[in-house]
Each structure stands twice: as structure tokens, then as C-alpha cells.
Amino acid sequence: MPVDKGLYMPVSIPYQDISFFDKIAGGSLADVGYEICKSLFAGEIADANLQQITHQAFPFETPVINLAEKDLGVLELFHGPSLAFKDVGARFMASLMSYFSGKTDKEVHILVATSGDTGGAVAMGFHNVPGVRVSILYPSGRVSDLQEKQLTTLGGNVQAFEVKGSFDDCQAIVKQAFLDPTLTDRVALSSANSINIFRLIPQSFYYVSAYGQSKHVGKPIVFSTPSGNFGNLSAGVLAQRMGLPVHHFIAATNLNHVVPDYLHTGAYQPKESVATISNAMDVGSPSNFVRLTHLYGDQFDNVSRQVKGYYFDDAATEAGMQQIYARYGYVACPHTAIGIMGAQEDKKQTNEDFYHIALATAHPSKFKPLVEQVLGVEVDVPERLAVLSAREKHSFLIDPDYESFREAFSATL
Numbered sequence: 001m002p003v004d005k006g007l008y009m010p011v012s013i014p015y016q017d018i019s020f021f022d023k024i025a026g027g028s029l030a031d032v033g034y035e036i037c038k039s040l041f042a043g044e045i046a047d048a049n050l051q052q053i054t055h056q057a058f059p060f061e062t063p064v065i066n067l068a069e070k071d072l073g074v075l076e077l078f079h080g081p082s083l084a085f086k087d088v089g090a091r092f093m094a095s096l097m098s099y100f101s102g103k104t105d106k107e108v109h110i111l112v113a114t115s116g117d118t119g120g121a122v123a124m125g126f127h128n129v130p131g132v133r134v135s136i137l138y139p140s141g142r143v144s145d146l147q148e149k150q151l152t153t154l155g156g157n158v159q160a161f162e163v164k165g166s167f168d169d170c171q172a173i174v175k176q177a178f179l180d181p182t183l184t185d186r187v188a189l190s191s192a193n194s195i196n197i198f199r200l201i202p203q204s205f206y207y208v209s210a211y212g213q214s215k216h217v218g219k220p221i222v223f224s225t226p227s228g229n230f231g232n233l234s235a236g237v238l239a240q241r242m243g244l245p246v247h248h249f250i251a252a253t254n255l256n257h258v259v260p261d262y263l264h265t266g267a268y269q270p271k272e273s274v275a276t277i278s279n280a281m282d283v284g285s286p287s288n289f290v291r292l293t294h295l296y297g298d299q300f301d302n303v304s305r306q307v308k309g310y311y312f313d314d315a316a317t318e319a320g321m322q323q324i325y326a327r328y329g330y331v332a333c334p335h336t337a338i339g340i341m342g343a344q345e346d347k348k349q350t351n352e353d354f355y356h357i358a359l360a361t362a363h364p365s366k367f368k369p370l371v372e373q374v375l376g377v378e379v380d381v382p383e384r385l386a387v388l389s390a391r392e393k394h395s396f397l398i399d400p401d402y403e404s405f406r407e408a409f410s411a412t413l
């Protein structure tokens with residue numbers, strides 16, 4: 001982590017021409033990742049190790065499902081173990097760290113605050129990785145039952161702190177822990193939130209894979225990314241900066257729309273977050289906003305030309321989920337629905353002919369009660385998630401203040 005605890009960026013982004021992408025984009029996600037890593041980590045990690053790291057991280061694919069002929073597709077990012085796109089970043093980080101931990105005997109301790117999906121991906125990604133211990137802080141009663149099972153039932157090197165407060169309280173505690181010498185002198189703390197560049201880089205891989213799966217359509221590609229902290233969208237822009245042909249991006253949000261507002265007015269005004277049914281995007285002050293604008297040279301004109309913003313409230317999201325199911329027979333989680341609606345809205349705003357690809361960020365079963373109620377259909381829970389419901393929950397219940405965490409955490413060291 002930089003000494004100022006700020007955001008890392010790669011020193012330089014290697015630029016590739018289209019033939020590079022045409023050559024690699026047809027491969028598996030692991031192979032695409034491997035080829036991009038070779039150009040990013042040039043020489044720092046041996047090719048054979050990079051191959052192992054990427055194949056260990058990505059034993060699953062990110063398929064593009066065509067919804068409307070040559071018009072609209074969804075990029076399904078939920079085929080990993082925790083059923084959300086955050087698996088991609090968390091698993092890559094885990095595999096990189098297990099590679100590096102083989103080189104030292106110092107244990108790394110990961111601290112992460114979660115509103116739901118990040119914690120599950122990190123817990124599952126790092127479970128049983130040697131040399132790494134994971135502590136997850138989550139707001140008591142504010143994550144779904146299945147999300148809580150992902151955080152609290154693995155055991156081994158993964159432990160959960162259930163905070164009697166909000167996600168913001170969890171995040172504040174984590175921030176303070178990184179600044180507390182009584183902890184940092186004892187253990188090597190590391191973060192796994194989306195500001196971590198090693199979670200961001202691998203998310204560029206699936207944009208490249210989506211390009212490979214869609215170039216036969218023969219139209220300029222537009223990606224619509226349902227966004228909260230804007231890590232996922234920044235990763236798309238990173239891929240574009242590497243040379244991937246993308247016509248423009250769509251920042252699709254819920255009522256937390258500070259970025260769409262910025263794109264319309266040029267003024268960035270972070271706010272308190274408001275609760276919505278697409279809760280993984282309830283962010284009022286997106287931690288990757290600076291990175292997003294930086295990738296466009298901190299030029300508002302550049303950003304606003306390349307990124308269009310749309311947002312939808314809960315009523316519109318539910319209506320959208322129903323419309324998507326009626327029109328395409330596709331069951332979308334609320335976040336994914338916002339991505340698809342962003343793409344549909346963008347089509348109305350232009351006469352140009354694009355292939356719009358909306359990112360499907362979570363499997364609908366992660367939000368089973370809501371999706372079933374809105375659509376009136378039964379949603380199956382994939383086996384890998386279903387097995388967790390029988391397991392017993394273990395968590396340390398703590399008050400929402402730093403001292404309570406420090407005491408409970410220290411006792412586990």
C-alpha cells in the first residue's frame with residue numbers, strides 16, 4: 001500500500017494494437033488473463049508462474065449470452081464460487097498472494113469490510129491459502145442469509161466480525177486498524193477492498209473476453225456496467241486504455257447517482273448513501289471515482305464523451321426486472337437489471353448501431369426472496385451456494401467502535 005494509503009495505479013499501461021486482442025480474446029478467461037499479465041508484469045514474474053496463477057484463479061468462464069440478435073447481450077460474471085463478479089478480483093489476488101507467500105514466512109492478514117458480496121468472494125477466494133489469514137467485518141442483520149453463510153461458515157483461516165452497526169462503521173474500523181501501530185507492529189495487514197489494484201487488473205480480463213465472444217457481430221461495442229464503487233467500470237476503462245476497442249461505457253446506478261450527475265453537470269458531489277434493492281451499489285462516495293477520471297487524463301470532456309450515466313430507482317428496477325423477463329425470458333438480479341436498463345436507455349439516445357453488452361454482476365439466487373417476489377418465478381440456488389445453508393454460523397459479535405474490534409481481533413492473534 002502506498003504510504004499515504006492512497007490508490008495505486010500501474011506506472012504505465014502497456015498499449016496493444018487490435019491484432020493482439022484479436023489473437024488472445026478467443027481463449028479461456030484464464031488464457032486471456034495470462035496473456036495480459038505477460039504484458040503487464042513483463043519479466044517480474046516468470047511466465048510459467050503467471051500461467052499457474054491465472055489458471056488457479058479462473059477455473060470458470062464469463063460467457064456472453066445474447067438477449068437480442070446483434071443488439072444486446074449480457075456478460076455473465078457470476079460463474080465463480082461466490083456467484084458474483086467479485087470472485088474474479090478476489091481469486092486473482094489470492095492466487096498472487098499464495099505465490100508470493102511461498103517466498104516469505106511472514107503471515108499476511110487481510111482485513112476487509114463488506115456490505116455482502118466482497119466478503120463472500122474474499123472469504124471463498126482465500127480459504128485455505130497458506131500464509132494468509134482473513135478477517136471480515138460485516139454489518140449485523142444487513143446482509144442476506146446466504147451472504148452471511150458465505151462469511152461465517154468456512155472456518156480455518158477465515159474469521160468474521162459481526163458489527164452491530166452499518167457498513168460505514170465496518171469500513172471506518174478497517175481504516176483505523178491500518179493506522180494503528182499496536183496492530184501493524186504485530187501483523188502484516190493488507191486490504192482486499194476494490195481500491196486494491198490487484199483486484200482491479202483482473203477485472204479487465206473479462207472485458208477482453210467479451211470482445212472476443214462478440215466481435216463476430218461486427219458492430220462497435222458498448223459496455224453497460226452496474227456500478228457502486230466504480231471498480232468494475234474502471235477496469236473496463238483500463239482495458240480500453242490497453243487498446244481494447246470499446247465505443248463507450250455506461251455507468252448504470254440506482255438512486256446513488258453521484259457519478260451520472262457528474263457526467264451531466266461536471267460537478268462531483270459525494271453524498272450519504274441511500275438504501276436500495278440493488279444494495280451492492282449503495283455507495284454515495286465511490287472509492288474508485290478518482291481512478292476513473294484519472295484513466296481519462298483527469299479531463300471532464302474526455303470522461304463525459306466516453307462514459308454515459310443513467311440511473312433507476314427501486315420501482316423502475318422492479319419494473320425493469322419484469323420487462324427483461326417478459327421480453328427475453330432472462331432472470332436478472334436487481335444490479336444486472338440496472339445494467340440492462342442502462343443499455344436500453346442508451347439505445348434510445350442514439351441512432352448509431354451498437355452491440356450493447358450489460359454486465360451481469362450477480363446470480364439472481366443471491367437475492368432469491370426479492371427476485372421471486374418481483375418475478376413470481378422460482379429461482380434455483382446453485383449447489384455450491386446451497387450446501388452452505390446447512391452449515392453453522394461462527395462470528396464475533398462486536399459493538400460498532402474501534403476499541404471493541406481491536407480487543408476481539410487481538411484475542412485471535
Ligand SMILES: *Cc1c(COP(=O)(O)O)cnc(C)c1O
Binds near residue numbers: 229233
Ligand atoms: C460490488 C457489486 C457491484 C458494484 O461494483 P463496483 O465495482 O463497486 O462498481 C454491482 N453489482 C454487484 C452484484 C456487486 O456485488
